[in-house]
Amino acid sequence: MAGFLGTPLANQLVKEGNEVIGLDDFSAGNAEGLDPAVRLVRGNITDRELLWKLLQGVDCVYHLAAKVIVPDSILYPSEYEKVNVGGTVTLLEAMRDVGIRHMIFSSSGTIYGFQKEQPLKEETTKPKPASPYAVSKLASEYYINTIGRLWGLEAVCLRIFNAYGPRQGFSFTHAPVIPTFLKQSAARGTVIVHGDGHNTRDFVYVDDVVTALILASKIRNPQELVINIGSGIETSVQEVLDLAIKITGSKPEIVYNQRRLGGPDRMCADLTLARKLLNYEPKVSLEEGMRLTYALDRRLHKQTG
């Protein structure tokens, strides 16, 4: 709850008058930026006894806690299985024991993997996860839907595509393209593009994701629902780079690193179901979202002095 997506979600829920309890082990998140009204508890999603205590009196669970670094998951798949899948199942058991029926789960567009046919559709595109991270998200969906059916749980799994915005975690090993390009461009040094720039992704601004998560909690009696959340627009890595250069007003040197494996070559979400079931409509264009990200995230600016 104290991560990149959890923080603005918790803040928005508080703003709408809800009482919010957050759980995070602070392995990636921190309390910075979180509304003080959020009761944040340090702990692990696999700790059933802690979950029992925290879940007393709760109406709806937003399940976002996870390890999220794809290359890391290739090196340490058992950790991803333990936290992402094991954590989901432990949470489901604790919810059953305490009597909570509503869950919104942040799944991922990565479960689709390499697909020729775009856009990717929940009902007809057969998932082909290409990393242990993606497998852990798909396995969690299956547990939520199967257990949900058996125990009468009402859950919605949102397959979130490439979310971006201020405070997104990034480092040498975890380098989401938008903050990385903005920071490298702003530094007026070298921008490294993995691949030839033609790979595409569906980039969605954090505020649109938060809106979708909250809309999902309002569906009545959901039954095994899985819904894509993205912008519905396929954008190449080169287009993102061009925008980063335009926004930062820089002229960086660009190096194309053809050797590194870069995941699926194309990804674009079909939003038909999201529009129909959630009345979801992405509001923030990529240029607007990247401008907001750059304006609001001081870590991306050139360090002086």
Ligand SMILES: NC(=O)c1ccc[n+]([C@@H]2O[C@H](COP(=O)([O-])OP(=O)(O)OC[C@H]3O[C@@H](n4cnc5c(N)ncnc54)[C@H](O)[C@@H]3O)[C@@H](O)[C@H]2O)c1
């Ligand atoms: N950001 C995206 O583009 C995106 C896309 C698809 C799905 N998602 C999913 O959305 C969720 C949030 O992602 P994010 O981008 O905010 O990442 P994030 O790393 O910022 O947030 C994940 C949070 O989970 C916490 N966490 C990790 N292991 C934990 C554990 N064992 N117990 C308790 N807390 C733990 C971390 O400390 C962190 O605060 C994740 O489930 C992720 O898989 C994100």
